[in-house]
Amino acid sequence: xxxxxxxxxxxxxxxxxxxxxxxxxxxxxxxxxxxxxxxxxxxxxxxxxxxxxxxxxxxxxxxxxxxxxxxxxxxxxxxxxxxxxxxxxxxxxxxxxxxxxxxxxxxxxxxxxxxxxxxxxxxxxxxxxxxxxxxxxxxxxxxxxxxxxxxxxxxxxxxxxxxxxxxxxxxxxxxxxxxxxxxxxxxxxxxxxxxx
Amino acid sequence: xxxxxxxxxxxxxxxxxxxxxxxxxxxxxxxxxxxxxxxxxxxxxxxxxxxxxxxxxxxxxxxxxxxxxxxxxxxxxxxxxxxxxxxxxxxxxxxxxxxxxxxxxxxxxxxxxxxxxxxxxxxxxxxxxxxxxxxxxxxxxxxxxxxxxxxxxxxxxxxxxxxxxxxxxxxxxxxxxxxxxxxxxxxxxxxxxxxxxxxxxxxxxxxxxxxxxxxxxxxxxxxxxxxxxxxxxxxxxxxxxxxxxxxxxxxx
Numbered sequence: 001x002x003x004x005x006x007x008x009x010x011x012x013x014x015x016x017x018x019x020x021x022x023x024x025x026x027x028x029x030x031x032x033x034x035x036x037x038x039x040x041x042x043x044x045x046x047x048x049x050x051x052x053x054x055x056x057x058x059x060x061x062x063x064x065x066x067x068x069x070x071x072x073x074x075x076x077x078x079x080x081x082x083x084x085x086x087x088x089x090x091x092x093x094x095x096x097x098x099x100x101x102x103x104x105x106x107x108x109x110x111x112x113x114x115x116x117x118x119x120x121x122x123x124x125x126x127x128x129x130x131x132x133x134x135x136x137x138x139x140x141x142x143x144x145x146x147x148x149x150x151x152x153x154x155x156x157x158x159x160x161x162x163x164x165x166x167x168x169x170x171x172x173x174x175x176x177x178x179x180x181x182x183x184x185x186x187x188x189x190x191x192x193x194x195x196x
Numbered sequence: 197x198x199x200x201x202x203x204x205x206x207x208x209x210x211x212x213x214x215x216x217x218x219x220x221x222x223x224x225x226x227x228x229x230x231x232x233x234x235x236x237x238x239x240x241x242x243x244x245x246x247x248x249x250x251x252x253x254x255x256x257x258x259x260x261x262x263x264x265x266x267x268x269x270x271x272x273x274x275x276x277x278x279x280x281x282x283x284x285x286x287x288x289x290x291x292x293x294x295x296x297x298x299x300x301x302x303x304x305x306x307x308x309x310x311x312x313x314x315x316x317x318x319x320x321x322x323x324x325x326x327x328x329x330x331x332x333x334x335x336x337x338x339x340x341x342x343x344x345x346x347x348x349x350x351x352x353x354x355x356x357x358x359x360x361x362x363x364x365x366x367x368x369x370x371x372x373x374x375x376x377x378x379x380x381x382x383x384x385x386x387x388x389x390x391x392x393x394x395x396x397x398x399x400x401x402x403x404x405x406x407x408x409x410x411x412x413x414x415x416x417x418x419x420x421x422x423x424x425x426x427x428x429x430x431x432x433x434x435x436x437x438x439x440x441x442x443x444x445x446x447x448x
Contacts, residue, residue, distance in 0.1 A: 024265050028258050035254040043247040052247060060261055134244040152210055153238060154246075159212070174212065181206035185237050192236055 027067075031060055034077060037155065038084045044150045045088035045143060047135070055091060059084040078157075081165040085147050092143055130191065137187035145180035152177050200227045209234035329370050330428055333393060336363050337425045340400065341416055354406035364400035371397060389427050396424055 035056055042055035062083050063070075070079055138146060148166060151157045157165070163173035200208070200220060207213040208221065208231055221227055250256075340360060375390035396419060407415070419425060 024262070027261075027265070031258045031261065032254045035257050036249055039249040039253065040246055049247045053249070053253075056249075056253075057257055057260055060257060061264055064261065064265060130240070131245055134240050138241070138244070152212075153241065174207070175203075177210065177212075178203045178206040181209065181234065181237070182202045184241060185202070185206075185234055188237050188240060189233075191240070192233055 027060075027064055030063075030076065030080075034080050035060075037077075038080060040154070041081060041084055041147070041150060042088055044138075044154070045085070045147060046091055047139075051088075051091055055084060055087045058087045062087065075161065075164070078161050078164045081151065081157075082167070085165060088147075089143055133188065133191050137184050140183050140187050141180045145176055145183070148173060148176040149180035149184075199224065200230070205231050205234050209238055329367070329374060330431060332363070333367050333371070333397075334425065334428045336360060336367065336400070337396070337419055337428065341419050341425060354408055355412050356405060357400070357403055357407050358405050361401055361403065361405070364397045368394065368397040368401050386431070389431060392422070392424055392427065396422065 038056045038059055039052050042059075043049060043052035046052060046055065059080060063080060066083075070076070141149065144166060148162055148168075151162045151165065152159075159170050159173050159177075162168075162177070163170050166173060166176070168176065200217060204213060204217050205227070208217060221231065371390050371393055375387055375394065379387040399415065399418070403411075403415070
């Protein structure tokens with residue numbers, strides 16, 4: 001069963017802007033800097049807004065408790081992503097009734113509601129049906145594939161950062177992302193055919 | 197012509213493909229067409245709705261967190277050198293940090309700054325002092341390891357190592373202080389590294405002023421086979437990353 005090791009060193013986000021972990025005030029800055037990004041990641045992992053809120057809370061709580069394990073040469077953002085992903089995987093695991101591996105896709109996500117509180121023009125252009133199919137295609141990915149894909153495609157992280165957050169070597173991180181894209185390509189092929 | 201695989205097309209669509217893959221694309225209409233499908237997929241997923249947190253979310257998170265922030269941090273278990281935290285290293289060496297500056301050959305003599313050990317907030321100056329010591333040690337070892345003895349017209353000649361001797365003596369003094377303090381403070385990994393450095397520095401410091409080519413090669417061989425240079429590099433790199441995170445890390 002996959003679990004991202006929290007004691008591995010991680011790579012970098014915005015070190016210049018990131019506060020140190022010396023005390024509550026610095027930690028408050030950390031919350032301000034990263035809570036939205038972590039919320040989006042948690043939502044992409046779980047498909048549930050309530051879960052996303054809880055997971056952000058859980059992430060910062062774990063980070064604060066384990067702040068002594070943070071290695072200053074690592075990157076705060078990647079470290080937080082790692083914690084958030086672990087918390088998300090734990091949450092997904094709790095949802096399951098059986099002992100299925102997290103390498104399997106998450107059926108619960110297929111029925112997850114589509115949420116759009118910040119719809120830009122492109123998003124508004126997506127019909128409900130199309131959005132539902134994209135959501136379903138994302139649900140075909142395993143949680144780790146989904147996390148890797150989201151970090152690359154939505155958060156624009158480097159391969160090294162993704163690898164650090166997931167506890168994977170660079171090559172494995174790349175392959176995980178590519179596998180996710182191939183699955184999405186297959187799942188959305190009928191939709192693209194119809195659009196031609 | 198061999199066409200690109202789906203993985204290569206996925207890499208291209210995410211701008212992760214090597215140049216040779218891109219060159220193929222310029223010459224292959226079929227692969228360009230297949231790539232377009234991948235790009236459409238990414239465009240669709242980029243446009244898919246995503247939840248945004250409610251207004252004031254970070255404030256809410258912070259308010260809820262505050263109730264839990266009194267708990268002391270969970271301290272990590274000691275780990276081997278490769279994973280040793282630089283903070284602990286710096287704290288263990290805090291008492292002798294000022295001495296490193298005093299022993300620096302390019303520095304004017306000054307009184308050592310004695311700082312009480314602190315496991316939680318080592319000063320950057322202390323880290324700098326340790327890094328400086330390992331930096332200078334590394335430079336000395338690299339110069340010795342790569343220097344080629346040779347006299348006029350290529351004839352073998354004795355090597356004058358007086359400058360290296362002086363540097364090694366200065367390093368030896370600070371190295372001993374660091375090692376003793378690392379041992380006392382329980383930093384076994386660092387104490388081991390510095391302990392391994394000592395005989396190498398001793399040999400250089402007490403070698404004859406003029407070393408024969410054969411003796412020189414033996415010294416180089418001992419440096420190479422001991423692996424000490426590699427160990428120093430690893431720890432030095434770790435300290436450098438600690439001191440200059442922006443330079444060693446990319447950006448998110």
